[in-house]
Amino acid sequence: MAVVRPFKAVRPAKDLADKVAALPYDVMNSDEAREMVKGNPYSFLHVDKAEIDLDKSIELYDKKVYEKARENLYKMIDDNILIEDDKPRLYIYRQIMDGRTQTGIVACTSIDDYMNNIIKKHEHTRADKEQDRINHVDYCNANTGPIFLTYKAQKEIDDIILKWVENEPVCNFISEDGISHIVWIIECDKDIEKLCSLFGGVQYLYIADGHHRAASAVKVGQMRRQQNPDYTGEEEFNYFLSVLFPDEDLYVMDYNRVVKDLNGLSTEEYMLKVSDKFEVSTYEGEGQYKPSSKHTYGMYLEGKWYVLAAKEGTYNPNDPVDRLDVSILQNNLLRPILGIEDPRTDKRIDFIGGIRGLSELERRVEHGMKVAFSMYPTTIQDLMDIADAGKVMPPKSTWFEPKLRSGLFIHKLK
Structure with missing residues (x-):
């Protein structure tokens, strides 16, 4: 059964969230990213695509790129652009696009669940892309981009979410593409425990998007286990950053x-x-x-x-x-x-x-x-059927919108 647990998120200062939040690193090239950050020193692309702050002659996968990513991330923390919460929490992340809403739980999920196929996949990954994100996670000592997971909707989970979204959000802005991004913190320990218990009854989680980020996070966790042979399983490197959406909320485009x-x-x-x-x-x-x-x-x-x-x-x-x-x-x-x-x-x-x-x-x-x-469009049920059968989708089968923004939640590995 699925393991979901709270974590101490590193999040943007409230008045900077709209400037920090950025599209995922893999939906644009380096030149496009350089254009996107013009006039915005707060953009999380300075972390997720740190080559934009280096000379164009430097290779994309050069060690200097990952060192720059780490430097930029921890400078944003030192400058209080990003602030770490004082207690482990669960979070709610809602996106609204063209009047359609998807609302997910932001949490950490288990690398063991990934390895044991409780977190199911439907795509092959490429070794070069995996290695890039392995280096990025390892140098930054953090998961900087969430994995987009889905699960078969459960009313009890929905009911807890509906209760919390009646509160004032800690983050609420509309990005340049017209998509609303709204964040709430679940602060009640009892509700956190209940949600973790309910997800413990979910048989499978499914990767909707982010196969390379997931595989890389797991491999960094395995590396840290080798470096720490007396690990207990409770260390943060045993878990990776995820947003879990009920299947009914998701929209796959053609x-x-x-x-x-x-x-x-x-x-x-x-x-x-x-x-x-x-x-x-x-x-x-x-x-x-x-x-x-x-x-x-x-x-x-x-x-x-x-x-x-x-x-x-x-x-x-x-x-x-x-x-x-x-x-x-x-x-x-x-x-x-x-x-x-x-x-x-x-x-x-x-x-x-x-x-x-x-x-x-x-x-x-x-x-x-x-x-x-x-x-x-391929359907969410198609995706689940293929993952359940242990098979792989053909390339370019799914296009999810809206994309999860990076920089709204960071999970430090220690």
């Missing part, structure tokens, strides 16, 4: 595809091959075609939108990976027709998060790409 060419086929040849696996019809509506059900797709080609519907026999309905829309498209069109063998590495394909809208697909086709596909 993750769309654009491809550079038709793999040497004429338009007529291509359409004939597509019609072998999909029912194809011209979209007669206005604007772009956004799929409204599973196993249907929009296709934008030569200035026109088409509707594709997967034919019977194109997928195994009993296989949680094979029946995913992204798998059906990959296995029946992208690979056999367009020659996209590995979408993670093929330079002929690109992926467009649904937050950018379907007009972006049209724009990309009009500026050099050949064909675009609009997707029906």
Whole structure:
């Protein structure tokens, strides 16, 4: 059963929270981050992407980057930009985007639960990205970015959260992208104990987003155990920073595809091959075609939108990976027709998060790409089914919005 426990968060001073909070380090490159922090010395990107404060000639994974991250983090603490709470607490983090609310518990979760698969995964991680965050956590001696976890909603947990969000928040601001961020501290020991007990009855937690951060936090914890062979299990390095959201709150957006060419086929040849696996019809509506059900797709080609519907026999309905829309498209069109063998590495394909809208697909086709596909979003239940089966999602299957902001909660490892 899942272990969830309170911790002494390092948090921004109340009047600086909106300036400190930053998008996750992995949703922008270094040049974009440099632009984002102009005029804002408080941005947590100075910690999470510390290369922005160094000469551009320095390699991204150079030791100097991690040393600068540590220097910046502890200077923010010394300057009271970030302040550590005096007692271990649980916290509530609410985000509101376009009128939709998601509310989670900020806590520490167990590296043992990760290793024992009580915290379930649905993605592979890359060694180079893992090593980057291992170094970052190790040098900073802290988890600086939360892991985005979900669990099957429970009324008793919801009821405690609803009681606390009636209080005055300690943090409440709207970020530059129009998303509200609101934080409450759960200060009642009895409610903290009750929540920890309730999560102890949750069979599994699921990583929604943050697989590399989670894997790296766990490996740093394992390193610290080797360095401290008499560890008791209560040390902070045995736990990592997480935000736990009920599955009912989460919203997965579509993750769309654009491809550079038709793999040497004429338009007529291509359409004939597509019609072998999909029912194809011209979209007669206005604007772009956004799929409204599973196993249907929009296709934008030569200035026109088409509707594709997967034919019977194109997928195994009993296989949680094979029946995913992204798998059906990959296995029946992208690979056999367009020659996209590995979408993670093929330079002929690109992926467009649904937050950018379907007009972006049209724009990309009009500026050099050949064909675009609009997707029906993968569901939270899909994610859980795949994780429960011990399988892995295809790349670029999920796009979560809103993104958790870094810098609102930091968990020190000692």
